[in-house]
Amino acid sequence: MRATSKAEQERRLTYAQAIREALAEEMERDPSLLLLGEDIGEPGGVFGVTQGLLQRFGAERVLDTPISEEAVIGTALGAALLGVPTVAEIMFSDFATLAMDQIVNQAAKFRYMTGGRTSAPLVIRMVTGTAGATAAQHSQSLEAWFTATPGLKVVTASTPADAKGLLKSAIRDPDPVLFFEHKLLYNSRGAVPAEEYLIPLGEGRVMREGHDVTLVAYLYMVPRALKVAEELAREGISVEVWDPRTLVPFDREGLRRSLEKTGRLVIVHEAPRRNGFGAELAAIAAEEFFSLLKAPIKRVCGMNTPMPYAPELEQFVIPDEARIAAGVREVMRSALGSTSGGC
Amino acid sequence: MQSLAGYSPAFLKELYRKMVLIRRFEERAAELRSLGYIPGFLHPYIGQEAVAVGACAALGSHDYITSTHRGHGHILARGGDPRYMYAELFARRDGYNRAKGGSLHIANIELGIIGANGIVGGGIPIAVGAGLALKQARQLGSRHPDDPRARRADGVAVTFFGDGASNQGAFHESLNLAALWRLPVIFICENNLYGEFTPQHKHQTIRDIATRASSYAVPGLIADGNDVLDVYRVVSKAAEDARKGRGPTLVECKTYRQRGHYEGDMGQYRPAEEVAFWLEADPIKNYRRLLLSGKLCSEDELKALDQAVEQELEEAIAFAKASPHPAPEEALEDVFVESHGGRALL
Known part of the structure; x- marks a missing residue:
């Protein structure tokens, strides 16, 4: 990490705001980048992460989907395979079980199955962990499943600054990345640099x-x-x-x-x-x-x-x-x- | 059978050649597998050639397809090169997938082939994503005309799948989503009357899968899947609608899998009279007869086309036989992009 400047000390964002900022900056940078997910548009996401993005980038780029996880992830993958980077949200990572074919059999393996001749710049935002009394189907921490599937990168950011820098890298990564966000971190605050930065994947x-x-x-x-x-x-x-x-x-x-x-x-x-x-x-x-x-x-x-x-x-x-x-x-x-x- | 009026002889002959190419590609593949050249599965497309050829004849260079486990026909119809296909089946380095995929995973995005697929229904949502990217190309083109992705603004995505896949959630979720967003996607169901070993009447209560379109308020059309010109006509209509922004169409092509589910399955669960009926309805035999009766070409011309196919396949097989085997360490390549060494990471 870089040295802490005065601007960083002054700019404290929540984890949710930092993620939103990463999405917005990358959507500005790449006019083709799409967001897909259940209730991410008009409602701004169950946890408010995508608030304001529909108004800013339009319904053609911030797409509210039906409750169809398999189709949502497959659609994100298909767009990504045609060179359109896509960020899909799984509202609770537990629901990724409904999209396992598209994540595990398809997205994870496309580059490999095709001998390196395809690329899927796809990010799946996985809202994970307990939020307090969210019980057995809205609280799971399933990250290890996906680390056991070669072809998927798995990000687990714990601070607002890391979340922003890592999500930007994940979006620019030409391979599928599962980006785990913990529900109890969304309101946590931390210093986030005002100027643009990326954090490479694979550095603790x-x-x-x-x-x-x-x-x-x-x-x-x-x-x-x-x-x-x-x-x-x-x-x-x-x-x-x-x-x-x-x-x-x-x-x-x-x-x-x-x-x-x-x-x-x-x-x-x-x-x-x-x-x-x-x-x-x-x-x-x-x-x-x-x-x-x-x-x-x-x-x-x-x-x-x-x-x-x-x-x-x-x-x-x-x-x-x-x-x-x-x-x-x-x-x-x-x-x-x-x-x-x-x- | 269709009338030949309005089609150029060159177009009609090309449909014939492509169907023969697929038929003979599959027959040769079965022989080559029995000789030990092909280590993996084969799911022959024999009997369904009119679907792939008729549908792909309606497509242009900005269009994309997703295919199935029975995918060789779609790939050849879309312009796949038999040399790289046989090399892939032989698990050689010159294969389309550098010997990492095999029959079930042949893909080539440049040719518009997003891939065969080993999962029944697995390609359907991916085609919806391709449709979304193509729809976006129209919007992108108006704001960023220089973006190369805007060039495919008139593209459509076609997803091929079978009667078996029409019972998967992926089919229903995808048709709903494509209908909702009016995406340029054509859902082509090849109803070959069997989902693996199970006849249609034992896996669903309907006969016409096209009726499922009404649940999503999209057109559901039926084509004679053993009549290449009927498939071409119906898919052309669906493609025109898709290109004009009218959204998806479900096209059911009624056809028959002349062989078992995979090479080695004798298909003995099928009644003999059923098999005999459909062999009589063979798409190539009947189309050949139609071409000859229409005086569009002579017996000799068709024989010359047959021989050219034999020659092309002979050369393709020789190419595949000469292609090197991959080195074992190549197994570690292509897991990720090269910036991470492309190699297996923890």
Whole structure:
């Protein structure tokens, strides 16, 4: 990232505003860019992300669709294959299940199946995670499914500035990108540079420097991890919070650099633990960076349950600050050769 | 059968040549597979040639098609080169897809072929997207006349699919969306009476799939899918409507899959009298008879066309046989664009 200027300090946007700004700037830059989605036009999106874009760019470019996820994603893909970059919104990423053929069998594979002779500049905005009591069909964190499908890039931005810079890169990327946006981040604020910038896909970011333990977090777990790091600093534990920002491509070097400093790894995500992206991260660390590790790797993840409705149940299932802190303390107490419990 | 009046002899002969090309391409492919040259699936188009040839004859250079698992006919009709098609079937480096796709995935955007497709109904929403891009080209052209994408402002997108696909959600969602946005898309259902091994009456309650158009307030037309000129006439009408901004049309072409679902399926679930009826209604045999009865060309002329097809296919097969196999490491290429090395990323 660039040095912080006065203008950046002054300009604080919400995550939703930053995404909207990225969409608007890219629509200005490329007069062919289209937006598709359910209720994105006149209503401005269920979470207000696309507010004002219909009025600014017209109904020919900001297209309200029927509730037909398969056709919406297929349509976005078909336009993209003809060289028209397209951003489709999946209102709740749970609904991507209705478009799985177009995402997994079609979009992910077109370049490959055609020996590199086609390109699909398609972005699918995936509104993800819980919004609080949104229950089992409106709360899921499905990102790991898509990281297991070669041909898809997967972005998981946690701050307004990252969301803007990464979305602009995703739109200009000639391959399909799934852009995960966490519902609980939409109203979070942060500095966003006033001048144009892009953040390349595949570069993680140190969110807070530390030297005892690397805490890897993405999406809504980043603000939680930062709070935990603050709390543990008072106990004398120096936590480095590292956000990969994109899961595919993944910044192995960034992870290595952090582990060289800390030698300890805790991974936190909202998605269920079993085969979550943390499993892949832990495997990378164990296979490639084992010699850097001083302690067993620890995952602090969502429980292996559907998302429950009751707030106290939901809170129990998603890693909270206490559980993340406990995971870090456990890693600080253990050393290679000792055993580590699951959760 | 249609009257030949109003068509040029060259046009009529080209329809014949294309149908023979498809028939012989498929027959040779089946032989080559039995000889071990083709490692993957084949779903022969034999019997349905009039649909692909009649429909594609109504298309121009700014038009696009999506095809199916039974796609060789559409690709040849749209101008696909048998050399690169056989090379792809042989899994050789000179194939249209550099041996990464095979029969089910042959594509060439420059020729307007967005691709065959291994998923029943999978190409239909993609054609709607092509239609959206083509409609947008009209709008783009008025504001940004220099944008190269504006050149295809008169384009239409055609999606071929079968009776089986007409039961997929993708078909219904797509027809609804294309109708709603009045997109230049032609939905061509090749009703060959079987969805894989299941006869039509066991997979849907209707006989005429064209009636499904009325649910979306679009025209639903029926063509004799074994009559190349009837297909041409009906699809031309649909294309004219699409180009004039009147939106999509559903065209049902009644035809028959003369062979099994795939090469190796003997199709023994089909009644013998049904097969005999449709063999008698063979689209090439009948069209040949029509051309000769109309005195538009002689037996010798048609034989010369047949021989030219044999020669073209012989050369294409030799080309494919000579094409190199891919190197194993090429498997890692083309997952992503070259700016990421194009290679498999975590």
